[in-house]
Amino acid sequence: MGAVTQATPKTAPIGPAIILVEPQLGENIGMAARAMANFGLSELRLVAPRDGWPNPAALAAAAGATGLLDTAKVYASTQDAVADLTFVLAPSARARGQMKRVLAPDAAMADLASRLGAGQGGGILFGRERTGLENDDIALADALVTFPVDPAFASLNLAQAVLLVGYEWVRASRGVALPFEANPSTPPASRASLIGLFEHLEAELEDAEFYPPNKKPVMSRNMRDMFHRMGPTEQDVRTWRGAIRALAELRRRRKA
Amino acid sequence: MGAVTQATPKTAPIGPAIILVEPQLGENIGMAARAMANFGLSELRLVAPRDGWPNPAALAAAAGATGLLDTAKVYASTQDAVADLTFVLAPSARARGQMKRVLAPDAAMADLASRLGAGQGGGILFGRERTGLENDDIALADALVTFPVDPAFASLNLAQAVLLVGYEWVRASRGVALPFEANPSTPPASRASLIGLFEHLEAELEDAEFYPPNKKPVMSRNMRDMFHRMGPTEQDVRTWRGAIRALAELRRRRKA
Numbered sequence: 001m002g003a004v005t006q007a008t009p010k011t012a013p014i015g016p017a018i019i020l021v022e023p024q025l026g027e028n029i030g031m032a033a034r035a036m037a038n039f040g041l042s043e044l045r046l047v048a049p050r051d052g053w054p055n056p057a058a059l060a061a062a063a064g065a066t067g068l069l070d071t072a073k074v075y076a077s078t079q080d081a082v083a084d085l086t087f088v089l090a091p092s093a094r095a096r097g098q099m100k101r102v103l104a105p106d107a108a109m110a111d112l113a114s115r116l117g118a119g120q121g122g123g124i125l126f127g128r129e130r131t132g133l134e135n136d137d138i139a140l141a142d143a144l145v146t147f148p149v150d151p152a153f154a155s156l157n158l159a160q161a162v163l164l165v166g167y168e169w170v171r172a173s174r175g176v177a178l179p180f181e182a183n184p185s186t187p188p189a190s191r192a193s194l195i196g197l198f199e200h201l202e203a204e205l206e207d208a209e210f211y212p213p214n215k216k217p218v219m220s221r222n223m224r225d226m227f228h229r230m231g232p233t234e235q236d237v238r239t240w241r242g243a244i245r246a247l248a249e250l251r252r253r254r255k256a
Numbered sequence: 257m258g259a260v261t262q263a264t265p266k267t268a269p270i271g272p273a274i275i276l277v278e279p280q281l282g283e284n285i286g287m288a289a290r291a292m293a294n295f296g297l298s299e300l301r302l303v304a305p306r307d308g309w310p311n312p313a314a315l316a317a318a319a320g321a322t323g324l325l326d327t328a329k330v331y332a333s334t335q336d337a338v339a340d341l342t343f344v345l346a347p348s349a350r351a352r353g354q355m356k357r358v359l360a361p362d363a364a365m366a367d368l369a370s371r372l373g374a375g376q377g378g379g380i381l382f383g384r385e386r387t388g389l390e391n392d393d394i395a396l397a398d399a400l401v402t403f404p405v406d407p408a409f410a411s412l413n414l415a416q417a418v419l420l421v422g423y424e425w426v427r428a429s430r431g432v433a434l435p436f437e438a439n440p441s442t443p444p445a446s447r448a449s450l451i452g453l454f455e456h457l458e459a460e461l462e463d464a465e466f467y468p469p470n471k472k473p474v475m476s477r478n479m480r481d482m483f484h485r486m487g488p489t490e491q492d493v494r495t496w497r498g499a500i501r502a503l504a505e506l507r508r509r510r511k512a
Binding site (some may be wrong): 167 | 290291294319320321405412423
C-alpha cells in the first residue's frame, strides 16, 4: 500500500437524498431538480418514474440544473431507494393514521443535519403528483414533516415542497448565511462625522432663523435622532453637507 | 349616528400585500396566487400586468385560489401601488448598489409582523419574470430580503419567491403551529402499562431459558430501553402483549 492522502473533511454535511416516488410528469422532476439546486442539494433518486428515464421534459424544465438529472439514480421500489439510508422523512399534508412523529420543517431538518453530520445517510420521500405517498411508503419513514400551510388551501406542488425542504435544509445545516450582505462599499458614518454634520446643519439653521425662541435644543435633538435612524454612510454625510452648503449659499445669494 | 358595533379584534395581523411589478405571464400570476393561498396571504396587487387584467391564464394556474385574483387591485406604477403602505420589502438575489438593509427572510417577516401588528400597512415587491425589480422600484423599499440560495444557482421563479415569503410570514406571525399533529387517537402508553409489558415479556423469556446466567438484569434494562425509544401507545402495548402470548403458547404447544 502506498501513502494514503487524507481527504479534506467536509465543512458541511452532504445534503439528504431527495427521493421522488413514481413521479408522473418529467416537467415536475425538472422543476424539483431546479429547487434542489437553489439550495445546494445534489442527490436525486427516482422510484419508477412513469415516463421512464432519462426524460427530455425534465431536462427542459430544470433551468440548467442538469447535473442533478444526469446523476439521478432510478429504483424499482421505494424500499430499494431507501435501503442504504438510516433516517427517512416523509412530507405530508395530513395525518396518516400511523403513529409517526410529526415534525415542523425546521425541526426535521435540524434533526437530519445532526444525523448527516454524524455520518448517517438521510433521505426525504416525495409522493406522486396526484395521490401523494401511499401508506406503504409512509411506513418506511421515521417521521412525517408538515408545512404550516392554510388547512383550507394545503396543496403544495412537488417542486414547492422540495423548495421548502431545501430552504430549511440550508438554514439547519449552514446557518443563515446570505448570498450577499448590505453594500459594504462605503462604511457607516462615524459619530465624529455625524456630529460634524449636525453642527454644520444647526449653525446654518440658526443663521437662517429657523428655530423658534428656546426651541433649538429640543428641535436639534429630534433632528439628530432622525439622522441616527437613517443610519447614513460617510458618503451620505458628505452628500448632506454638500446639500446644506448649497442651500445656505442660495439663501445668502438671495439675501445679497 | 347609530350604535357602533366594535369589530372583533384580529388575533393575527392581516398579511402584507404581495405586489407583482409588471408581471408578464398570467400563469405566473396564478401560481403566485396559489402560493399566497398556501400561507393565508390574501392581498394581491398588480402593477401594469403586461397582458391586461383579468387574465384567464392566471385563473387557470391558480388551482382554486381565485378569490385572490377576483380582489386583486391593478396600479399604473409601483409608486402608486405602495402609496398607502408604511413599510415595503423587496426580495433580491443580489446587492443592488443601494445602501438598503439586507434581511434574511425570517428576520424580515418578524419585522413586518410587528409592524403590521401595530397597525401599519406593509407590502412586498416582486419583480418582472426576466429582469426583476428595477432600481426605481428598489428605491421605494425600506429593505431588501434575500434567500440563502446557492450563489451558483440563485434564480427562484416568481411563485417560489412568493412561497418562501409566505412560509416565513406564517412562521413569524402565527408561530409554527402545524396543520395537524401526531395521531392522537391512541395516547402514549402509561409507565404502568409498559412495566406490565416488561414483566410479562421478561417472565416468558425466563421461562424460555433465554437469559444466559447472571445476564437477566443487564439484558432486561437494554430491552426496556428499546421499548422506551420506540415510544409505544396503549394499543401498541396490547399488540406486543398479544404477540408475546402467542409466541409463548406456540412454544408450550411444541414442548407438550
